[in-house]
Amino acid sequence: MKNLSVIGNSKYRQTANYTKNAFIMVANNWECQSLERTESVLLVGSSVAVDETLSKKSHSGPSKFYSHHQDCMEMYAPIEKVAEYLNSHSSWFAHCAEPMTVQPLGDNGYGLVIGRFGAFGYEVEPKIGLELLDPQEGKYRIRTIPIQNYQAPGYHVDYNACMELVESLPEMTRVEWELDLMVELHFPSFIKRLPNSLIQSTGDRLLNQIVRQVSCRLTRKVQEDFHQSLGIPFLVNSKKKRH
Structure with missing residues (x-):
């Protein structure tokens, strides 16, 4: 889900659209059932009145947003077959990650452009560098790596994930995974004037939505x-619970 963002050349509209009890948040909606990107409008409720919304002083420093997720993939094959498949990620990762744009970074790394997301009139096009480390004791770890000749402007991402192969039945393997993600953003001053609690709750909510939607799609395509x-x-079980 690292560097999960690009702000540098991103254009943003300095028009924070808000009403008395609600704020409009615009984001690309990565639906699990569709391979096309569609822009959707999400309504984030707020009890803050309009005349109380903007602070006289903007918040200093970057804003940090966090996400923790865990889930699993069920693979109907022995654990050895699943391990062999995961180890040959260069043969499937790029096309399974579509419509994200993927570029190889060495033998085990990939640079991904996630899509365009935004809130309060400020848009971000996430770009992330990930390294799939060699397995140790049946565990596969993924971490953030820098992208050569690219400086992420205005943000920092810390991505740490772990996958573990668990033999569930003689002919079924569970790929259990866990992700910890932190995104640090340097917002422009017009957003920093909004209540910090509103910025935090909106950012955390949007980040969690992005992770759920991207992981849902990637899981389905890898299984297929x-x-x-x-x-x-x-047949993918679309009703499986996620955390």
């Missing part, structure tokens, strides 16, 4: 690709 490579019919 894996089972197709083995000639095994597979």
Whole structure:
């Protein structure tokens, strides 16, 4: 889900649209059931009155947003087959990550452009560098790495994920994963004048939505690709719970 953002050349509208009890948040909606990007408008409620919304002094320093997720993929094959597939990620990662743009970074790294997201009239086009470390004791870790000749302007991302292979049945393997993500953003002054609690809750909520939607899509496509490579019919369980 690192460097999960690009602000540098991003254009943003300095028009924070808000009403007395609600703020409009615009973001790309990565629906799990569709491969097309569609822009959706999310309504974030607030009990802050309009004349109390803007502070006389802007908040200093960057804003930090956090996300923690855990879930699993069910693979209908022995653990050895699943491990072999994950180890050959160069053959499937790029097309399974679509419509995200992917560029190889060395043998085990990838640079990803996630899409465009925004809140309060400020838009971000996330870009992230990830390294898939070699497995140790059945655990696969993914961490943030820098992208050569690219300086992320106005933000910093710390991405740490871990996948573990667990044999559930003789012919089924669970890929259990856990993600801890932190995004640090340097907002322009017109956003910093908004209540800090509103900025924090909106940012955390948007970040969690992005992670859920991207992981949902990536999980489905990896499952489909894996089972197709083995000639095994597979139907994704769309009602599986997530955290």
